[in-house]
Amino acid sequence: MELDLILAQLFTGVALGAVFVLMSVGLSVIFGMLGIVNFAHGAFYMIGAYVGIFVLTLTGSFWIALALTPILVGVFGLFVERILVRPLYGRGPDYPLLLTFGLAYALVELVRVVFGSDGVPFDTPELLAGGFDLGDLGYYPAYRLFVIAFTVLILLVLWVVIERTRFGLIVRAGARDPRILSVLGIDVARVWLLAFGIGTGLAALAGLLAAPMRSVNPEMGVAVLVEAFVVTVIGGMGSLLGGAIAGMAVGIVVSLTSLWMPQMATMSMFALMTLVLIIRPQGLFGRDDLAR
Amino acid sequence: MKAIRSCLTRRVALRGGALSLAAPAILSRAAWAQDAPIRIGFPTPLTGPYGAEAKDQVRCAEIAVAQFNASGGLKGRKAELLVRDDKLSPGEAATRTLELIEKDHVDCIVGSLSSSVQLAVNEITKARGMLYVSISQSDTITEASDFARTTFHEALNPHMTAGAVARHVFKPGMRVAILLADYAYGQEMAAGFRRAATAIGGIDIVLELKHPVGASDYSTFLPQIRASKADVVCICNFGRDQANSIKQAVDFGIKRQAKIVVPVLLYNQRLASSPDVFEGVVGGSNYYWEIENQFPSARSFNDAYRAAYSGALPSDYGAYGYSGVRLILDAMRRAGGVSADAVIHELDGAHYDTCKGPEIMRACDHQAIQSVLILQSKAKSNMKNDADLFDIVAIDAGAEANLRSCADLGHKS
Secondary structure, three states: OHHHHHHHHHHHHHHHHHHHHHHHHHHHHHHHHHOOOOOOHHHHHHHHHHHHHHHHHHHOOHHHHHHHHHHHHHHHHHHHHHHHHHHHOOOOOHHHHHHHHHHHHHHHHHHHHHHOOOOEOOOOOHHHOOEEEOHHHOEEEHHHHHHHHHHHHHHHHHHHHHHHOHHHHHHHHHHHOHHHHHHOOOOHHHHHHHHHHHHHHHHHHHHHHHOOOOOEOOOHHHHHHHHHHHHHHHHOOOOHHHHHHHHHHHHHHHHHHHHHOHHHHHHHHHHHHHHHHHHOOOOOOOOHHHHO | OHHHHHHHHHHHHHHHHHHHHHHHHHHHHHHHHHHOOEEEEEEEOOOOOOHHHHHHHHHHHHHHHHHHHHOOOEOOEOEEEEEEEOOOOHHHHHHHHHHHHHOOOOOEEEEOOOHHHHHHHHHHHHHHOOEEEEOOOOOHHHOOOOOOOOEEEOOOOHHHHHHHHHHHHOOOOOEEEEEEEOOHHHHHHHHHHHHHHHHHOOOEEEEEEEEOOOOOOOHHHHHHHHHOOOOEEEEEOOOHHHHHHHHHHHHOOHHHOOEEEEEEOOHHHHHHOOHHHHOOOEEEEOOOHHHHHOOHHHHHHHHHHHHHOOOOOOOHHHHHHHHHHHHHHHHHHHHOOOOHHHHHHHHOOOEEOOOOOOEEEOOOOOEEEOOEEEEEEOOHHHOOOOOOOEEEEEEEOOOHHHOOOOOOOOOOO
């Protein structure tokens, strides 16, 4: 009995971990490539859910919303980078940090004005309603299984793009040494622009995917920003693999804490982060030069 | 030295001049107070997660004021509402309340939504002998330690709602699991369920699980609830936590094995979620518009709201805004003035009906003895229109026996 329960908690933890990974990947991309600590990540995530609802109401299809939302919000991200963030490069990390911090407040307020501070209902897409009986592991909703599979797919695509394409090579080089890269005749500004757009698009995608699992409201990104930071810091800022492993680790720790000390469930992830930072300040897979 | 002295005398002269200029103003102020409007300070969390509830409270409070004025006011004296945003923060609420009293010279305070804001406002009004009608659903304010003779609690409290729901749902032999938010509200509600379970007898509370307030994911709490094999799962949390936790519990199939029950079924959370998620969930409430078929006072309140807001219907928390303001204005009218002593005299033990049938203001702790509605969320297929959210499965009539006793709360009588 007790063993069954522990197994069920472990499984739930891994599944929750996948959700954490999904939510932190956009943040990780922007930090890894541009070195920007993006405090507007949670706001982009929230915007993703609302844009998703907008497209869904317009077209009636969750799948069209799933395809269009990251592109629409990604394009918005391009404008944010070009107009707001770019003038701040080379001024130290606190400038973009404060900018995105303020931007997050403005975006949340904007959504409150347009859509109201109430939440908006978002039903699970019909195709993925219901769930599966997994025996001792209990009943598991089909939609969550889809989200886990989709997250794995996103990670694979990202890995291929970053590790196996010319664009990825340039991006990696840019993260190491932008000056040498521009000396080699590559327009670094354009690479950063694209990376920021991709990061925002990924945040929006996570927000839309989360909408049927959690409620949609203007403040939905606040908790996610914190969770995404914890996962990214544990994994090592800018490391895709680190983020994936850290997400799983956080999911499992939260789940097992829920079993033995439920009221500490949220705090447990910070405890884990503290522990990791004491032992490895740069995170599990972080590069020393980024941790400084 | 000489220069200083001359400076001082000039200052004194100036001050004297200013006073003599102000004298007529002070005199006329006393006369003006006779027909100046009755001012009601109304702190409410307009910004923040409960903005929607707060805005509806303001809409409803405005109706109470408009009705009072239309029916002649207090011997011709009109009332006005001074709405202030307390931002759901006790500090902000205290500052705004102080301002309302000292600067705006209000005659009473009505409002507050969260338990901690209610206590902060109460501290201020208590110290200044200011009339205060609280409309927050928390227990603490009526206990002897925080009690003020000028404070009245018009809202339900956890003991009343959880008790009424438990009396309706719990049957001897049942297994009950409780999921609660780990703070005052959740703990008070869970305690209400436990007390009711003991009173009914034969109820096995198999699991009590505390979740952090504002948790975004509840999946990790659900395996234990499933394993507890409970017949009833009581979910004791508020606002978005309620919508979120119910949604995820339903996604994970809890409804297939147990009945989901909440102490307070929130109108706005049901609206922000879908009928499929809430279908069959049972909970208590202070107000639901459909009681207009049983109580004329509810019908006239709904009609006024419909007329003022293009056919819309008031929410549960909105109704508190109405009943709180209506309660104090009616008492002032009966008392023939706004003095605290006269109004308290009118309200102690008063029988009244603002918008939900008969209520009694208990004299010992100033808690309103009132009915609790037991609601069940409707299936989408049974909804006649967008406002047709719940079935009223029972009305737990207000009775002193359903409240914690005066002695239990630390009062002498």
